[in-house]
Amino acid sequence: MKKTNTPLEETTELKDENGNTVSINPEPEKDSLKDDNLVDKKILKKYKVHWYHRIPYPVRALLIKYWFFGLNYFLFQMGLGSIDFFRASTTNTFAVSTLLLIFVSGFALGVFNDIFVYNILDVIEDVPGSKEPYVFFKSKKVYSLFINVFYGLVVGFLSMYLCGLLSQLVDPALESFWFREPLTAALVMFIVDGAFIGLKNLVVMIFRHFRPKETVYDD
DSSP states (O other): OOOOOOOOOTTOOEEOTTSOEEOSSOOOOHHHHTOGGGSOHHHHHHTOOOGGGGSOHHHHHHHHHHHHHHHHIIIIIIIGGGSHHHHSOOHHHHHHHHHHHHHHHHHHHHHIIIIIIHHHHHHTOSSTTTTGGGOSOOOSSTHHHHHHHHHHHHHHHHHHHHHHHHHHHHOTTSOSOTTSSHHHHHHHHHHHHHHHHHHHHHHHHHHHHHSOOOOOOOO
């Protein structure tokens, strides 16, 4: 005798061997919908939008850079500069001690950029590559540190030179604190750094514009 498969409709009742009714399309239990473990709380926390994510990335990046410029000036130009060796310098040793202090702060600025600033900008990226317009140079290679140290020395010397000129323009007697404290001195370093990075971005844009595009041939 040939067996035939008869379609089951939703109203059809099925019974097991004990005579209990079996539902074709069982409804999910209400208690299961209340289960807090449907999604791992750690995953939810991982993808949670924090308050600082609401701040546009350019604002975050520029504030971080400005803060580190101010920190650099506070630690070295003001902190290290308060040592008697730099404060009690005579006319003959003033230039040497000043250049030495600028060298130390410029060296530290390059280290800050390579180890801290650029890595922080990388971590807080919303989209990969967002940090590039705010970074002079960054690589995982060891030579990245040497390039950034040299760059920090250039920015440091130019910034301190401009701060000295601006301070004399504001107050020839050099009794004013302008451009000799972290807020305004950091602003000068911020502008000098921005000029160099802007020039770098322009060169990169021109290079990418005139670079021959790779042609993809279909088989």
